[in-house]
Amino acid sequence: MATRTSNDLELVHLTKRYGQTVAVNDVSHIFPPASYICLLGPSGCGKSSTLRMIAGHETVSDGAILLDGADISHLPPARRGTAMMFQSYALFPHLSVKDNVAFSLKMKGVDKETRHARAMKLLDLVAMDHLADRLPAQLSGGQQQRVALARALVTEPRVLLLDEPLSALDPFLRIRMRAELKRLQRELGITFVHVTHGQDEALALADECVVMNNAVIEQAGPPRDVWSRPRTEFVARFMGGHNVIGWDGARYAIRADEVSIAAIGLPAAVTGVEYQGDRVAVTTKTEAGEEIVSLVPEDRFFAAPINPGETVHLGWDQGRMHRLEA
Structure with a gap:
């Protein structure tokens, strides 16, 4: 206060x-x-x-x-x-x-x-x-x-x-x-x-x-x-721009612009692609059923386009993960 x-x-x-x-x-x-x-x-x-x-x-x-x-x-x-x-x-x-x-x-x-x-x-x-x-x-x-x-x-x-x-x-x-x-x-x-x-x-x-x-x-x-630095899962989701994932028994927020489409990483199926001007939002679902969004710079996305139904690999810096209190 x-x-x-x-x-x-x-x-x-x-x-x-x-x-x-x-x-x-x-x-x-x-x-x-x-x-x-x-x-x-x-x-x-x-x-x-x-x-x-x-x-x-x-x-x-x-x-x-x-x-x-x-x-x-x-x-x-x-x-x-x-x-x-x-x-x-x-x-x-x-x-x-x-x-x-x-x-x-x-x-x-x-x-x-x-x-x-x-x-x-x-x-x-x-x-x-x-x-x-x-x-x-x-x-x-x-x-x-x-x-x-x-x-x-x-x-x-x-x-x-x-x-x-x-x-x-x-x-x-x-x-x-x-x-x-x-x-x-x-x-x-x-x-x-x-x-x-x-x-x-x-x-x-x-x-x-x-x-x-x-x-x-x-x-x-x-x-x-x-x-x-959202404290709770609700704030992270409501304020936007974050994914909420389970990791080692805790809940974490990771910014969507910190998630990259990588050659190796967490496998996920692409469920949606949304063009947003300077970037493209790629929505995926992992094998565990978690939805993770990656915001990909527009030029990088169109250099190697991705379509719904394809499998990709997701990567991020674990140091950028933010632990949630609730």
Whole structure:
């Protein structure tokens, strides 16, 4: 667990139950301040329930949520010091871009001139000030997302919560918006907590990856540590890029790009070949029934192509094998 400071967002034995179903099970974790956090895991792992409890959109069954040392778990969403950007953006269709961004300030009784000035400052930050008078229906998906982001930031939250914000965008725009989110987080110097099921998205954005499975945190740490040194078989498989094999009575992860097609080695039958641009994924099954993927550089593969049904030999440096704890 991270070292505690005065500005942390902290979960303390946090639990969420829906009847007999436990969605989040006794989770304790400190999110370092002014960092980009990605909560990731498969559907139903508890990541969205965790985010919604932090936001105040779900009640806490047990435990506490601390921000700057104060328990915010029983405060209404508007008094928590957090703001949430929803997956659907949830813009008001009858309001202009500027009035959408200023809406929460209007509800707080802020005068029109002040709230519009604040809205325009945020729209400038997300490069949408030139479209301030348009309606949401006149914007592209990426533009609507920028407006939703400005609206979430207008209240100057200490923590911004993002619920799969890139899932509705096409792949090209998704990559572009990743860079924009990271830039904004660095410029604003606040904590972003971003829920995603995309491993690539988390690796690209996060200062800390928090991998959830079966209602608990399975592993948390810097992206490179989580990806290259998975603690469990689940994390190794979920984060991708690894094979999990049995060896001398233990379970090990070996990166797919460390497995080579060799003249001698472990015999395996080729079950699939997938071209991936700069490399080719060759999926095999060993005599023991284990599936092992080898990522072969594209030029090397096409110099000696391999087809499904053929038998190959697999080799790797045993020093690159990573022993799993579970």
